[in-house]
Amino acid sequence: MSLFAQTAIGIDVWDGTLKAVRLSRRGRRVTLERTWRTHYAKSADPRAAALDALGQLVRGARFGGRARVVISAPTQGMFSSTYLIPTMAGPRLDEMVEYELLSELDALPEDLLIRHHVRKGVVEQQVHAYALRRRDVDDLRRELHERRVPYDDLETPGYALASLVEHELPSGRDRVLLAVGRLATELVLLTEHGVWMRHLPLGSHHERDATRLAQRLAREIDAAATYFLPTDRRFKPLHIVLTEEGALDAQLTGALKQATGLDVVRMSSLQRIRTPGRLDWDDQKPEQALAMGKALGLALCGLDMGRFRSPAVTGNARRDVRRLVPAVAAAVLLAGAGLVTTSELAVARAERLGQTLPAELADDMRTVDSERRQTLDATAVLEAQSAALQSLAERRTAAFMPRRALTRVGKLATGVPASSVYVTQVWLSPGSIGHTGVMTVTLHAAKREDESLADRLLRAFTAEFGDVAVRGPESAGPDSSRYVIEVTLP
Amino acid sequence: MKTLIGLAVILLLAGGDFVWRGLPAFQAAADAGAELTSRVREYERLERRLDLISEPELQQLEQVRNALAAANRRGFDALLDRGVAASPLGLAETLAATPLSALAAGTPLATEIWELGGTSPHVERALAKVIALLGRHELGSVDIELVDDGQLQPVPGLDRLVALDLQLSVVAALPAVLGVLESLAPGDGEPLLSVRLASLQRVSPDRWTPDLAALPGPPVRLFTKVTATFDGGDRP
Numbered sequence: 206m207s208l209f210a211q212t213a214i215g216i217d218v219w220d221g222t223l224k225a226v227r228l229s230r231r232g233r234r235v236t237l238e239r240t241w242r243t244h245y246a247k248s249a250d251p252r253a254a255a256l257d258a259l260g261q262l263v264r265g266a267r268f269g270g271r272a273r274v275v276i277s278a279p280t281q282g283m284f285s286s287t288y289l290i291p292t293m294a295g296p297r298l299d300e301m302v303e304y305e306l307l308s309e310l311d312a313l314p315e316d317l318l319i320r321h322h323v324r325k326g327v328v329e330q331q332v333h334a335y336a337l338r339r340r341d342v343d344d345l346r347r348e349l350h351e352r353r354v355p356y357d358d359l360e361t362p363g364y365a366l367a368s369l370v371e372h373e374l375p376s377g378r379d380r381v382l383l384a385v386g387r388l389a390t391e392l393v394l395l396t397e398h399g400v401w402m403r404h405l406p407l408g409s410h411h412e413r414d415a416t417r418l419a420q421r422l423a424r425e426i427d428a429a430a431t432y433f434l435p436t437d438r439r440f441k442p443l444h445i446v447l448t449e450e451g452a453l454d455a456q457l458t459g460a461l462k463q464a465t466g467l468d469v470v471r472m473s474s475l476q477r478i479r480t481p482g483r484l485d486w487d488d489q490k491p492e493q494a495l496a497m498g499k500a501l502g503l504a505l506c507g508l509d510m511g512r513f514r515s516p517a518v519t520g521n522a523r524r525d526v527r528r529l530v531p532a533v534a535a536a537v538l539l540a541g542a543g544l545v546t547t548s549e550l551a552v553a554r555a556e557r558l559g560q561t562l563p564a565e566l567a568d569d570m571r572t573v574d575s576e577r578r579q580t581l582d583a584t585a586v587l588e589a590q591s592a593a594l595q596s597l598a599e600r601r602t603a604a605f606m607p608r609r610a611l612t613r614v615g616k617l618a619t620g621v622p623a624s625s626v627y628v629t630q631v632w633l634s635p636g637s638i639g640h641t642g643v644m645t646v647t648l649h650a651a652k653r654e655d656e657s658l659a660d661r662l663l664r665a666f667t668a669e670f671g672d673v674a675v676r677g678p679e680s681a682g683p684d685s686s687r688y689v690i691e692v693t694l695p
Numbered sequence: 696m697k698t699l700i701g702l703a704v705i706l707l708l709a710g711g712d713f714v715w716r717g718l719p720a721f722q723a724a725a726d727a728g729a730e731l732t733s734r735v736r737e738y739e740r741l742e743r744r745l746d747l748i749s750e751p752e753l754q755q756l757e758q759v760r761n762a763l764a765a766a767n768r769r770g771f772d773a774l775l776d777r778g779v780a781a782s783p784l785g786l787a788e789t790l791a792a793t794p795l796s797a798l799a800a801g802t803p804l805a806t807e808i809w810e811l812g813g814t815s816p817h818v819e820r821a822l823a824k825v826i827a828l829l830g831r832h833e834l835g836s837v838d839i840e841l842v843d844d845g846q847l848q849p850v851p852g853l854d855r856l857v858a859l860d861l862q863l864s865v866v867a868a869l870p871a872v873l874g875v876l877e878s879l880a881p882g883d884g885e886p887l888l889s890v891r892l893a894s895l896q897r898v899s900p901d902r903w904t905p906d907l908a909a910l911p912g913p914p915v916r917l918f919t920k921v922t923a924t925f926d927g928g929d930r931p
Binding site for chain 2: 551600
């Protein structure tokens with residue numbers, strides 16, 4: 206059984222055989238799932254036997270809380286009719302129906318249970334009304350309660366049968382529905398203008414001869430048509446639809462046809478209700494199960510697909526609540542899960558936010574910056590030290606500068622008399638951090654060398670040392686000139 | 696009934712969990728959000744104020760620093776030449792062994808040198824080294840003086856190095872003068888000798904003494920300020 210399918214169980218009790226079917230519905234698709242059948246007609250107390258059988262069925266079948274259970278209402282002494290009433294609001298309609306019925310029956314309101322079903326029209330509406338003995342209904346409810354028989358609705362078997370026939374054999378024509386049981390028969394006159402029901406305490410156990418039974422039924426049909434139907438319209442039934450145990454009696458079928466002059470139709474198969482191949486027939490033959498017209502109609506009413514649905518007693522608060530339990534449970538579990546999940550998400554979010562950009566990160570940033578500054582400061586100190594070391598090391602080079610300078614002067618003075626060019630002083634200052642060193646070479650030369658000596662000195666010392674400046678010739682006496690060569694040391 | 700009771704218990708527990716943990720967590724999340732906003736602003740301020748660099752960049756700076764420190768250590772070792780033992784002879788032995796007549800025992804200069812060497816071990820070592828170097832050359836005259844009484848001064852830019860200054864005046868032939876000058880270049884162990892300034896000047900012939908005249912070449916006066924550098928402790 207699907208969790209999402211609607212389920213209904215129709216139980217027909219009062220015609221000598223307890224018959225039950227379970228239908229399921231998904232959308233507009235209806236499926237026959239199971240059938241039950243229990244005979245009790247031979248019991249000395251048929252009513253008690255029927256109720257006992259019902260109790261046993263309920264205990265054995267375990268219908269469950271979700272299925273809607275519809276039981277046939279006691280229809281002994283039932284009166285039904287159809288009225289054409291101008292279109293009016295609900296309470297006024299209720300009053301009008303009650304008035305019409307009470308007028309016809311000449312009974313007290315408290316003695317009757319009056320129900321009706323409306324077929325709405327533009328100007329006037331068909332109201333199918335019936336009245337049951339209130340005492341019979343109350344007694345049944347009490348007995349069902351005592352036997353712990355769960356039910357949701359008590360529905361008239363006649364309307365249920367009419368609903369089934371309209372569902373399976375829609376035609377819009379006048380018809381006679383005959384549900385012939387062992388102990389009782391439901392007679393329904395179905396026209397396009399209304400529905401009339403009558404309970405006949407007449408069944409196959411009361412008249413075993415099919416021909417006599419058919420004749421008695423034919424007379425009842427005529428009487429009902431004469432008494433109940435409006436005289437302004439002629440009743441021309443298309444056929445007789447025969448169900449229940451009567452439908453399983455071929456002789457009765459033939460006798461009815463002969464007695465009424467009408468075709469007798471039996472439901473050999475269901476047209477619009479699916480019957481799966483693997484169906485639990487509960488040890489019945491398929492044709493027996495298909496003869497459960499009233500039970501099928503009751504189940505259709507339970508699925509809210511009965512065209513003439515008008516239960517005498519409707520609703521069982523406890524069962525309605527129990528049917529809500531799965532949905533409520535799911536909602537509660539969902540809500541609970543939602544609450545717990547929300548809590549967990551909030552906790553997780555709070556933790557995540559707390560861990561995002563933690564306070565320690567600021568300390569890390571300051572630490573990194575401090576380390577950067579310290580490293581740069583240390584590097585600056587080391588660079589100064591490196592420069593000082595470099596400066597110290599370069600003093601080694603500087604110590605050899607005078608020899609190189611004197612060698613250059615010597616080369617320049619080659620071929621020149623020694624007294625013509627001679628160095629008088631060499632000054633050396635190797636320099637320090639941030640200050641370049643300098644070497645100054647002072648030499649004297651004969652004035653005759655003035656013409657080119659400066660240039661030659663510049664070329665020679667530039668080639669040797671690079672950054673050189675030569676001053677001179679400057680007069681150093683009547684016969685000599687002085688030259689000063691400045692060499693910038695690295 | 697049992698089902699309804701069970702559902703009620705479940706709902707109660709879930710509701711209780713929500714009230715007990717969920718609501719405080721919502722508040723905590725809101726508070727955490729506000730704190731986060733505050734922290735973001737603080738970090739933005741820090742970012743503007745600090746000159747942040749990445750971990751790899753910091754490591755790179757440290758590598759540069761360490762490489763520089765290692766290079767300085769190598770340079771320092773090379774200059775002080777730890778592989779070379781300091782002068783094996785003390786001042787007394789050096790004076791006794793010097794061939795320089797100006798520093799012969801009993802000469803005023805030798806006496807003065809001896810007295811100066813007693814002022815501190817650093818002075819003694821510096822004088823011993825200078826006298827040993829001078830002894831390698833044929834000199835006409837020699838004069839040695841301490842600057843600032845040989846007080847040790849820190850070397851600018853080189854922590855923990857200390858130095859004292861000497862003034863040296865030598866008259867010799869040019870090759871010997873150049874040899875003295877070049878032997879005062881840094882190297883050859885501690886103390887590290889280096890020339891701070893030097894002046895080479897021809898001695899006018901009219902000022903030649905017999906000792907100067909006996910030199911193998913025209914005399915040249917070398918006047919130099921020499922720095923003797925010592926390792927004061929931890930290296931850079």
